[in-house]
Amino acid sequence: MTLELKNVSKRVGADMHIHxxxxxxxxxxxxxxxxxxxxxxxxxxxxxxxxxxxTAGAIxxxxxxxxxxxxxxxxVSMVYQQFINYPMLSVFENIASPLRVTGMAESEVKxxxxxAAEILRLTPMLGRKPAELSGGQQQRTAIARAIVKDSxxxxxxxxxxxxxxxxxxxxxxxxxxxFSGRNAIVFYATTEPHEALLFGNQTLTMHEGRITQFGPxxxxxxxxxxxxxxxxxxxxxxxxTRVTKKGKKLQLSQGGVSWPVAAGAEKLPDGDYSxxxxxxxVLPQKxxxxxxxxxxxxLVTEISGSESVVHIDVGGxxxxxxxxxxxxxxxxxxxxxxxxxxxxxxxxxAGKLVS
Amino acid sequence: MNKTFNNKAWWxxxxxxxxxxxxxxxxxxxxVNYSVQETFGNNEFFWSGTIWFKQLLxxxxxxxxxxxxxxxxxxxxxxQVPLGLTIALCMPRKGPWVSVCLVxxxxxxLVPWNVVGSMWNIMALPDIGLLGRGINALGIPYNYxxxxxxxxxxxxxxxxxxxxxxxxxxxYAGLVSIPDxxxxxxxxxxxxxxxVFRYIQLPKLKHVLxxxxxxxxxxxxMIYTEVIVLTGGGPGxxxxxxxxxxxxxxxxxxxxxPAAAFxxxxxxxxxxxxxxxxxxxxxxxxx
Numbered sequence: 001m002t003l004e005l006k007n008v009s010k011r012v013g014a015d016m017h018i019h020x021x022x023x024x025x026x027x028x029x030x031x032x033x034x035x036x037x038x039x040x041x042x043x044x045x046x047x048x049x050x051x052x053x054x055t056a057g058a059i060x061x062x063x064x065x066x067x068x069x070x071x072x073x074x075x076v077s078m079v080y081q082q083f084i085n086y087p088m089l090s091v092f093e094n095i096a097s098p099l100r101v102t103g104m105a106e107s108e109v110k111x112x113x114x115x116a117a118e119i120l121r122l123t124p125m126l127g128r129k130p131a132e133l134s135g136g137q138q139q140r141t142a143i144a145r146a147i148v149k150d151s152x153x154x155x156x157x158x159x160x161x162x163x164x165x166x167x168x169x170x171x172x173x174x175x176x177x178x179f180s181g182r183n184a185i186v187f188y189a190t191t192e193p194h195e196a197l198l199f200g201n202q203t204l205t206m207h208e209g210r211i212t213q214f215g216p217x218x219x220x221x222x223x224x225x226x227x228x229x230x231x232x233x234x235x236x237x238x239x240x241t242r243v244t245k246k247g248k249k250l251q252l253s254q255g256g257v258s259w260p261v262a263a264g265a266e267k268l269p270d271g272d273y274s275x276x277x278x279x280x281x282v283l284p285q286k287x288x289x290x291x292x293x294x295x296x297x298x299l300v301t302e303i304s305g306s307e308s309v310v311h312i313d314v315g316g317x318x319x320x321x322x323x324x325x326x327x328x329x330x331x332x333x334x335x336x337x338x339x340x341x342x343x344x345x346x347x348x349x350a351g352k353l354v355s
Numbered sequence: 356m357n358k359t360f361n362n363k364a365w366w367x368x369x370x371x372x373x374x375x376x377x378x379x380x381x382x383x384x385x386x387v388n389y390s391v392q393e394t395f396g397n398n399e400f401f402w403s404g405t406i407w408f409k410q411l412l413x414x415x416x417x418x419x420x421x422x423x424x425x426x427x428x429x430x431x432x433x434x435q436v437p438l439g440l441t442i443a444l445c446m447p448r449k450g451p452w453v454s455v456c457l458v459x460x461x462x463x464x465l466v467p468w469n470v471v472g473s474m475w476n477i478m479a480l481p482d483i484g485l486l487g488r489g490i491n492a493l494g495i496p497y498n499y500x501x502x503x504x505x506x507x508x509x510x511x512x513x514x515x516x517x518x519x520x521x522x523x524x525x526x527y528a529g530l531v532s533i534p535d536x537x538x539x540x541x542x543x544x545x546x547x548x549x550x551v552f553r554y555i556q557l558p559k560l561k562h563v564l565x566x567x568x569x570x571x572x573x574x575x576x577m578i579y580t581e582v583i584v585l586t587g588g589g590p591g592x593x594x595x596x597x598x599x600x601x602x603x604x605x606x607x608x609x610x611x612x613p614a615a616a617f618x619x620x621x622x623x624x625x626x627x628x629x630x631x632x633x634x635x636x637x638x639x640x641x642x
Contacts, residue, residue, distance in 0.1 A: 051539055072545035080536040087558040101545040 008057035035206030077146035255315025259292030262342035389615035407616035439522025472584025503593035529563035
């Protein structure tokens, strides 16, 4: 237990930016903050870093209350979505800047900057100015600055969002390696669910200033604790529909469709539920014993190299299917898909997961 | 493939040609025309070659005006740019005071130029003006209508009052456009305010400052209205700047030829200096 938020909240004027939050992060962990824009990811990071002060609550780090310790005395580093470097300084001086203020000996600075530059493949660029670098190199410089000092907390605020696809993939592979074994707590904010899945580790889903769930990434993806978490952590968006369970039958609210109840949900009392079904469990062919048919008009088809995403309209409700391979459908035609009912997540009226 | 020729597009450009011709080319060429001829009225003109230009370069009076003009512009720039930058740095970035400050800053720019001159003329009067009486009350003899030093002081003060706001507004716009993340990054590094200014704000303001200096250079080099209303170029010719000299020649003396030659040289000086400024300040960019 090393970084602890105790009932922390942040209010600006009449707006609650962060609602009452209590969390514990372990040393040497990689934590992903997942949520839409304005969900509060940046604010939460700034609270933990000490750039903003919480309105209420306390933040403890390694057994000490650091709530009122200013950021420059907290040993943190931060990387932003924009490439933030000192425009007049060379790459070397940029990377060295956090060390300069500590008054470190020149030889030590040189060796540290050299090491950081080597890890981030910036050695040939050390003499250049940031403006003479590509976007990817500029962001590498900013990342090098974050790792050059042994920070206790490292915050990465959507660091790859402004990079093009190829560079993003490249840096995404490198990032976890860079930060592992540094005995730091790393936070990585992103709006993209698949990015969270690629990193694995722990994920914290956020929605409108609230932490909706925190735990191992794969677990949250498979079993979101609420409708909100499920929506935050799905791309394409999870299919959600209202159903009425009666004995061994599920009556869908739209389209007059009725499905069998899968083994896991049999014990639930009869009544109204919302069910969530990830798009990759809605397929063009039957995939399990308990499958439910969905027939409707094709609204949208998107085919990327390896998978097809099809939106169909079933009695006024849009369903999304995501399947491997290329399955051409004409917009406007009627198609039948099969939902794997055994994978359905059941949520009660309050939106909490029940099965 | 056959290319179709359609010259109708020229008609689209014609209005621009006409506007540019009538507001720039024709007047300029008229001036060029006057500068090489002599006239005695009655619409009679005689070719005079480069006589006016030669006279101009040998004229001590004009050389003095040019000297005064250069000193005035230098002083104005040296005060207004650092002062404007400092005020912009001190202005709030957020909150209700932003609009108050902006309106206060914009006010001097909205006052008509001759009104600026009259305001300062009255305010600096040694017997009834607030400023004039105030200074005299402090025991410092001050009379801008008699003492050249006092006249210079008043003219410079008036120009600072009138135009520093422009530098402030430009710099403020530049400062506001720096993303917060830069300041945060500096804060995390533990950078001091001076380092933030030196390594973040100043480099980010480079282009804005270039524009501010250029605008202030050109405007102060062409200053006319405010000074003519305030001091009329006096006492003697202590505050007689280039434009005042020019107008006195052209209108007062009705020496169209010499005045035209003067205008052209004046124009070329401003053009050359602006170009020099710009190239020098942008040179680092290319490297």
